[in-house]
Amino acid sequence: xxxxTSLLNxxxxxxxxxxxxxxxxxxxPKHFHERIYxxxxxxxxxxxxxxxxxxxxxxxxGKIFSDPAVVGGLTSVLGxxxxxxxxxxxxxxxxxxxxxxxxxxxxxxxxxIRSHRTRWAMIFYYPQDTPLEKGPTGVIPGTHxxxxxxxxxxxxxxxxxxxxxxxxxxxxxDLWHRAYPNTLSQMRYMMKFQFTRMxxxxxxxxxxxxxxxxxxxxxxxxxxxxxxxxGGGTLDVSPGISKDSLLAELHDEDDSVxxxxxxxxxxxxxxxxxxxxxxxxxxxxxxxELRLNAAYALGALGSNALAVLSERLSDxxxxxxxxxxxxxxxxxxxxxPTLLGGLKSEEASHRAFCAFALGDMxxxxxxxxxxxxxxxxxxxxxLVRFTVAEALGFVSCETDEIVxxxxxxxxxxxxxxxxxxxxxxARIGSKAGSAVKALTKALYDDENRYVxxxxxxxxxxxxxxxxxxxxxxxxxxxxxxxxxxxxxxF
Numbered sequence: 001x002x003x004x005t006s007l008l009n010x011x012x013x014x015x016x017x018x019x020x021x022x023x024x025x026x027x028x029p030k031h032f033h034e035r036i037y038x039x040x041x042x043x044x045x046x047x048x049x050x051x052x053x054x055x056x057x058x059x060x061x062g063k064i065f066s067d068p069a070v071v072g073g074l075t076s077v078l079g080x081x082x083x084x085x086x087x088x089x090x091x092x093x094x095x096x097x098x099x100x101x102x103x104x105x106x107x108x109x110x111x112x113i114r115s116h117r118t119r120w121a122m123i124f125y126y127p128q129d130t131p132l133e134k135g136p137t138g139v140i141p142g143t144h145x146x147x148x149x150x151x152x153x154x155x156x157x158x159x160x161x162x163x164x165x166x167x168x169x170x171x172x173x174d175l176w177h178r179a180y181p182n183t184l185s186q187m188r189y190m191m192k193f194q195f196t197r198m199x200x201x202x203x204x205x206x207x208x209x210x211x212x213x214x215x216x217x218x219x220x221x222x223x224x225x226x227x228x229x230x231g232g233g234t235l236d237v238s239p240g241i242s243k244d245s246l247l248a249e250l251h252d253e254d255d256s257v258x259x260x261x262x263x264x265x266x267x268x269x270x271x272x273x274x275x276x277x278x279x280x281x282x283x284x285x286x287x288x289e290l291r292l293n294a295a296y297a298l299g300a301l302g303s304n305a306l307a308v309l310s311e312r313l314s315d316x317x318x319x320x321x322x323x324x325x326x327x328x329x330x331x332x333x334x335x336x337p338t339l340l341g342g343l344k345s346e347e348a349s350h351r352a353f354c355a356f357a358l359g360d361m362x363x364x365x366x367x368x369x370x371x372x373x374x375x376x377x378x379x380x381x382x383l384v385r386f387t388v389a390e391a392l393g394f395v396s397c398e399t400d401e402i403v404x405x406x407x408x409x410x411x412x413x414x415x416x417x418x419x420x421x422x423x424x425x426a427r428i429g430s431k432a433g434s435a436v437k438a439l440t441k442a443l444y445d446d447e448n449r450y451v452x453x454x455x456x457x458x459x460x461x462x463x464x465x466x467x468x469x470x471x472x473x474x475x476x477x478x479x480x481x482x483x484x485x486x487x488x489x490f
Contacts (some may be wrong), residue, residue, distance in 0.1 A: 002080070006072030008206040013229070014214060016077055017118075018222045020144035020175035023161065024168040026067045033165035036061055036127040040090060040189050047485050052449075054090050054191065056479065061191065064125050064168070073170040076206035077118050077229075078197040083426070083461075085120075085194035086453030092189055093135040095182030102140065102149065102178045113356040113387065116145045116221065116326065117228055118197065120173035125191040128165050135182025136160045137169070137190055144172035145221060146288055147322070198427055198461070200362045200394070202231045213237060219259060219289065220266035221296040224330060235300065239264030243275065250278055255287055262290065266297030271304040280308045283327075284320050295323040299330025306331065310338045313353060314345075325353040329360040336365055340372050348381035355384065359391025370395040374405035385409065385417045393424030403428060407438040415448035422454035429461040436462060440470040 008016065016022045039058045043050055050057045064070060065084065074082050093099075105122075107114075130136045138160045143149065150156045160180050161169050171177070173194065182188055204211065211234045213223040227234045239246065241264055249261035262282065265275055279301075282294035298305040309331075312324035328335040335357065342354030355373060358365040373395065376388045389409050392402050406428075409421035422442060425432045436459065443455040456474070459467040 002071055002075055003068050004207060006068035008073060008076035010207070010209055013076060013204075013206045013208075014222075014226070016170065016172070017225045017229070018218060019141040020172040021139055021141070021161070022073065022170050023163065024069045024073045024170055026064060026069050026166040026168055028063065028067060028166055030165055032060070032063070033127045036064075037165070037189065040127060041187065043485075044090075044092065046487060049090060049092065051089055052087060052453075053479075054088055056481075057485075064191075065123070065193065067168075070123060070168055070170075073168075074121065074123070074195055077121055077170065078195055079199055079201060079205050081198045082195050083198060083457055085196050086450060086457065088191070088193040090189055090191050091137075091179070092187060093179050093182045095135060095184045095186055095188070097135070097182050099135060099181040100179035102176050104174055104176055107173075113322070113325070113353070114147070114174050115356075115360050116174075116225065117360065118172060118225070120197070121195050122171045122173055123191075123193045123195065124161065124169040124171055125193075126163060126165060126167045127189055127191070129163075130165075130167065130188060130190075131162055132160055132180065133183045134186060134188045135180045135184075136162045136188070138178050138180045139169075139171070140176040143176040144174040145292060146176070147319075148288055149176060196423075198429070201229050204230050218263060220263040220293045220300075223263070223267075224296050224300070235267065237267045239267045243268060243270050243272075247274065247278055250282070255290065258282075258290055259293060262293045262297050266293075266300050269300060271301040273304065276301060276305050276308055279305075280312075283308075283312050283323055284315075284317065288319075291319065291323045292326065295327030296330055299327040302331075303334060306334060306338065309335070313338075313342060314347075314350060318349070321349070321353055325357045326360075329357040332361050332364040333366065335361075336369055339365075340369060343372055343376060348379075348384055351376065351379065352381065352384045352387045355387045355391045359387070359394045362394050365395045367395075367399060370399060370402050374401050377405045377409055382414045382417065385412060385414065386420055389417050389420035389424055393420070393427040400434065403432050403435050406432075407435045410435075410438045410442050410446075410451075415446075415451060418442065418446060418448060418451045419454060422451050422458055426454060426458035426461050430463055432458065432462055433464045433467070436464065436466045436470060439467075443470065443474055 012022050043057045140156050211230050213226045246261045246264040249257050252258055279294045279298050282290050285291050309324045309327045312320050315321050339354045339358050343351055345351050358369045373388050373392055379385050406421045406424045410418050412418050425435050439455045439458050443452050446452050459471050
C-alpha cells in the first residue's frame with residue numbers, strides 16, 4: 001500500500017502539468033547509487049549498452065522504482081494501476097562532448113498523433129552526482145503539448161536537470177529534451193524508464209486539497225488537463241475580466257496577452273457567435289500555443305463551437321486539422337456523431353484524426369464509437385489501423401467485439417499496428433481473456449520485440465489461469481539469468 005505522504009501535492013501537480021516535469025528525491029542512501037554506478041560501468045565495459053536488458057543486468061536498479069518518492073510521483077500522474085513499459089534505456093554521456101540535439105522521444109510509430117493527456121511518463125534517474133559540467137539531461141519546460149519549437153531558440157527556456165546521485169525526474173513523455181555538453185572526462189549515466197497509464201482518471205490520484213485550477217491567467221489546456229486528472233467538474237472559474245475586454249485582448253500584439261484572453265474566454269463559457277468566431281480565427285494562427293489553446297477553449301463552448309471545429313477537421317493544413325481534433329476530443333459526447341461520420345471519409349488522414357479524437361476522449365465516446373472503430377481494422381491505411389488500435393484501448397472497452405478486433409490486429413502486416421493492438425489488450429486487462437491464445441502466439445512468434453513485450457504485459461493484466469500458464473511457460477524458456485554475459489556462459 002502506498003504511503004499517501006509520498007504522493008504529489010497540488011503545487012507539484014500543477015508544476016508537472018504546466019512544465020511537463022517535476023524532480024523527485026529518492027530516499028536510498030548514497031552508497032546504493034554508487035553501487036548502481038559501479039555495476040553499470042561493469043556491464044558497459046563487458047557487454048556494451050544493455051538497453052532493454054538493464055534490469056536483469058543490474059537487478060538492484062529495480063529498487064529505484066519501488067522508492068516511495070518514485071511510486072508516489074508515478075501514481076499521482078498515471079493512477080495507481082500504472083505499469084512499467086518494456087522499453088528502458090541507460091543513456092551514457094561520455095565527456096568531453098558537445099551534448100545532443102533537442103528532440104521528443106518516439107512512440108515507435110510513424111506520424112503518431114500525440115495525446116496531451118498524461119497516459120505516458122518517464123523517470124530519469126542519475127546514479128551519480130550530476131552538476132552542469134557533467135552533461136545532465138536538459139528540458140524545455142512547457143513544451144510537452146507542442147509539436148514544434150520556437151523559431152528563435154533564444155525565446156525558449158532551456159533548463160538542465162542537475163542533482164545529486166539518486167535524483168529522479170518525473171517527465172511527461174512528450175517533453176522536448178536533450179543531453180547537455182559534458183565538459184569533464186567522466187562518464188554520466190541517466191537511466192530512462194517509461195511508464196503508462198492503464199485506466200482513465202475518475203478522482204485525483206495525488207494529495208489534492210483543492211480541486212480548482214489556480215486561475216485563468218495560465219494556458220487553458222493546462223486547466224483542462226487538471227480537470228481530466230480530477231475526473232471533471234473543476235473549471236467553473238471566473239476570468240475576472242469582461243467578455244468585451246477579453247475579445248479586445250485577442251487582437252493584442254503580445255502573444256502572452258492573447259493567451260491570457262483565450263484562457264479567460266474558455267473559463268467564461270460564453271458560447272456566443274462573437275466569441276466562437278473570434279476564437280475560430282486563431283485555429284490557423286502561426287503560433288502553435290495560440291492554436292492549441294483556442295481549440296481547447298472552443299471545445300469547452302458546446303454546440304455553437306462544434307460546427308467550427310468539425311469544419312476545420314477537413315482543413316487543407318494538417319496543423320489546423322490537428323488542433324481541431326484536440327478541440328473535438330475535449331467536447332466529449334457532443335462531438336461523437338460528427339467524429340463517427342468522419343470515420344467514413346474518403347481521406348485517410350481525416351479517418352485517422354477522427355479515430356484519434358474518439359480514443360482520446362476515452363469512455364466518453366461511448367460504446368457506439370467502439371463498435372464503429374472495429375469496422376476499420378482492415379482499413380487500407382496503416383496510419384488509420386495504427387490509430388484505431390490505440391483508440392480501441394481507450395474507448396468503451398468491455399465489449400467482446402473490441403477484444404476480437406484487437407486480437408485480429410495482432411496479425412496485421414505492420415509491426416506498429418501489432419504493437420498498439422497488444423497494448424490495447426493490456427489496457428482492457430481481465431476482460432480480454434478471449435485474447436490469450438492470440439497474445440501467446442505473438443509472445444513467441446512476433447519478430448517485433450515490443451509486440452512480444454506488450455503481450456507479456458497484457459497476459460499479466462488478464463490474470464486468468466490460461467494467461468498465467470502462458471507466462472510461466474514463456475519464462476522457462478526466456479532469459480532468466482542476470483549474470484550471464486559473453487564471458488560467463490558455460
